[in-house]
Amino acid sequence: MPFSIQDLQLILPEAFLLFAICAVIVVDLLVKPTQRDVTHWVSFGAVAATLLLVVIDRGADAVGFSGMFVHDAVARLLKIFMLLIVAAILAYARTYLKDRRLHVGEFYELVLFATLGMMLLVSAGSLVMIYVGLELLTLSSYALVALNRDSSLSTEAAMKYFVLGALASGLLLYGLSMIYGATGSLDLARIHLADTGVGGHPSLLLFGLVFVVVGIAFKFGAVPFHMWLPDVYEGSPTAVTIFVSTAPKLAAFGMAYRLLDSGLGALAPHWSLMLAILAALSLVIGNVVAIAQTNIKRMLAYSTISHMGFLLLGLLDATPSGYAAAMFYAICYALMTAVAFGMILLLSRVGFEADDIDDFKGLHQRSPWYAFVMLLTMFSLAGVPPLWGFFAKLLVLKATIDAGFLWLALVAIVCAVAGCFYYLRVVKVMYFDAPTEKKALELPADVPLRWLLSINGVALLFMGLFFGPLLTWCYRAMGAG
Amino acid sequence: MSFELILFYMFAAVLTVAALGVITVKNSVHAALLLVLSFFTASALWLLLQAEFLAVALVLVYVGAVMVLFLFVVMMLDIKAESVREGFVRYLPVGALVAAAMLVEMLALIGVKSLAAQALPVDPAAGENTAWLGKALFGRFLLPFEVAAVILTVALIAAVTLTLRHRVGVKSQNPSGQVAVKPSERIRIVKMESVNKGAPTA
Structure with missing residues (x-):
């Protein structure tokens, strides 16, 4: 029997989210443009309820829809953090969008559709599901990046993203079809069995693997497939940048884990070398180019590239503890980046994007608390103890050394030290430079934004001090004991 | 030589010639029509392989919908053949290099033809391939099929988001308003005193 009622139980959060999206579309149709807040709260409620459904779902690991949908601890953990983010x-985005006449229902609909795509992607049990989940995520992202049609920068970014993204999807699909050709199955579990066995067609499988790695690297934004990242980060409205830069990276990790471990785990010696090269290039180029940036969104884009290098380090080892370290890193990265872009959203006003590093000048004198939150974020991104970012880096470096890539660990450490420069420059600008505007900071009257951003920022310190439970959770999810 | 084989060679020859024509003819409308011809012959080849669903879908979707749209665009754009061919000689070496690389790659791939040697076993229970596809789509592939539907919805929403603009001051008709109009809103009946101007005053 290909379909049973148990399958629906497994997919309940996703199914609920899909119905909620339909509800959001209808609600948005009925409310007046001045009452868009209703759409906002319905969407927020939809995400919160989906999160609740994922949290209370404590069912055992299972596979549904004839192998298409995997319900396991890794998927659950990733979904919880994706929905939280x-x-x-x-x-964070509401006030920014409202001020710029971008507060449209489509923003919420597309973000929710992308979230659905991410949830399906991390639960994919088959090559087909990987592909459709990814397309759902990326198609929504393209439209989101182009949301501000009056800005030529935004349109340019969307075009670049679309063309390069389509190319990457094509390459990934090509690789997936090679793998299907070599193993005769779309099912990741069966592919795993086929490539561990002696049979199969090794050269064809390797050929496919190369394309799959390219597709994954593009999604992460690892060098040399990073070209889209700075333009998209800079060009899209900050409210969209914050989305594109955070949760999809968790989904990309989920995709990499499903494809490389669940599907092609037996080829680990091959892909781990490919990932090592990608990681080394990302670390060096990301950190070096970020130093030259004056636009903070571009700087954070290059910082993302270097962080993706670190994330890939965790995958090299191809052991459960390595994956757990990478997952821990991905979660940490997403939450840190959310605060960094959230600060830009907080400081920006109509006609002032706050996207230059100079816009942060003297922030300490104007608003000590938010300068402190930004300081925590920058220190955490740089990997200064005792913040969260430090422990995340430590764990992936340990995984790298375990995998026998000592040279790569050394490269990573040197790059991390070089990277401190541009993070600390932001701190220096905030604390030691005279503000260009003397008057106190006018903060938006958006209470959820201010509170959540503060909590999110302090969480970076808190998680640095008490990272144990989350780490244990990651280890347990990966089955590393 | 069986009749089927003769048909195959015939269709294959037409397909190859038509496909070559698509990239060589000067007139872009002719190129589009040749593409229609190559789609038709390709679908005939599929029919020979007993893949009737794919054959019908190719004609319906590509010939019926996609190519008609294509023709419209080609006719509207009025592309000058000369400008398209500009730099043909200049880019020829690069193009030839890419083509050669692809050929080598393909040959290398066909080198793994050990997997093509044995034909895949035919499943006798499968029956007609339209029926089989239907069962597969609504059975084993139900979830991706539904997600594909969601992707289409996203495409729709994205298209609306990116193209719909509410402009002010645009003059347009409102048919439902036109239908719902009442006589009293259109005609104002003015009562006037009847004045007799005709009567001459002595």
Whole structure:
């Protein structure tokens, strides 16, 4: 029997989210443009309820829809954090969008559709599901990046993203079809069996693997497939940048884990070398180019590239503890980046994007608390103990050394030290430079934004001090004991 | 030589010639029509392989919908053949290099033809391939099929988001308003005193 009622139980959060999106579309149709807040709260409620459904779902690991949908601890953990981040982003983005006449229902619909795509992607049990989940995520992202049609920068970014993204999807699909050709199955579990066995067609499988790695690297934004990242980060409205830069990276990790471990785990010696090269290039180029940036969104884009290098380090080892370290890193990265872009959203006003590093000048004198939150974020991104970012880096470096890539660990450490320069420059600008505007900071009267951003920022310190439970959770999810 | 084989060679020859024509003819409308011809012959080849669903879908979707749209665009754009061919000689070496690389790659791939040697076993229970596809789509592939539907919805929403603009001051008709109009809103009946101007005053 290909379909049973148990399958629906497994997919309940996703199914609920889909119905909620339909509700959001209808609600948005009925409310007046001045009452868009209704759409906002319905969307927020939809994400919160989906999160609740994922949290209370304590069912055993299972596979549904004839192998298409995997319900396991890894998917659950990733979904919980993705939904948390999406909920926070919806709260961060509202004032920014309202001020710029971008507060349209489509923003919420597309973000929710992208979230659905991410949830399906991390639960994919088959090559087909990987592909459709990814397309759902990326198609929504393209439209989101182009949301501000009056800005030529935004349109340019969307075009670049679309063309390069389509190319990457094509390459990934090509690789997936090669794998299907070599193993005769779309099912990741069966592919795993086929490539561990002696049979199969090794050269064809390797050929496919190369394309799959390219597709994954593009999604992460690892060098040399990073070209889209700075333009998209800079060009899209900050409210969209914060979405594109955070939760999809968790989904990309989920995709990499499903494809490389669940599907092609037996080829680990091959792909781990490919990932090592990608990681080394990302670390060096990301950190070096970020130093030259004056636009903070572009700087954070290059910082993302270097962080993706670190994330890939965790995958090299191809052991459960390595994956757990990478997952821990991905979660940490997404939450840190959310605060960094959230600060830009907080400081920006109509006609003032706050996207230059100079716009942060003297922030300490104007608003000590938010300068402190930004300081925590920058220190955490740089990897200064005792913040969260430090422990995340430590764990992936340990995984790298375990995998026998000592040279790569050394490269990573040197790059991390070089990277401190541009993070600390932001701190220096905030604390030691005279403000260009003397008057106190006018903060938007958006209470959820201010509170959530503060909590999110302090969480970076808190998680640095008490990272144990989350780490244990990651280890347990990966089955590393 | 069986009749089927003769048909295959015939269709294959037409397909190859038509496909070559698509990239060589000067007139872009002719190129589009040749593409229609190559789609038709390709679908005939599929029919020979007993893949009737794919054959029908190719004609319906590509010939019926996609190519008609294509023709419209080609006719509207009025592309000058000369400008398209500009730099043909200049880019020829690069193009030839890419083509050669692709050829080598393909040959290398066909080198793994050990997997093509044995034909895949035919499943006798499968029956007609339209029926099989239907069962597969609504059975084993139900979830991706539904997600594909969601993707189409996203495409729709994205298209509306990116193209719909509410402009002010645009003059347009409102048919439902036109229908719902009442006589009293259109005609104002003015009562006037009847004045007799005709009567001459002595």
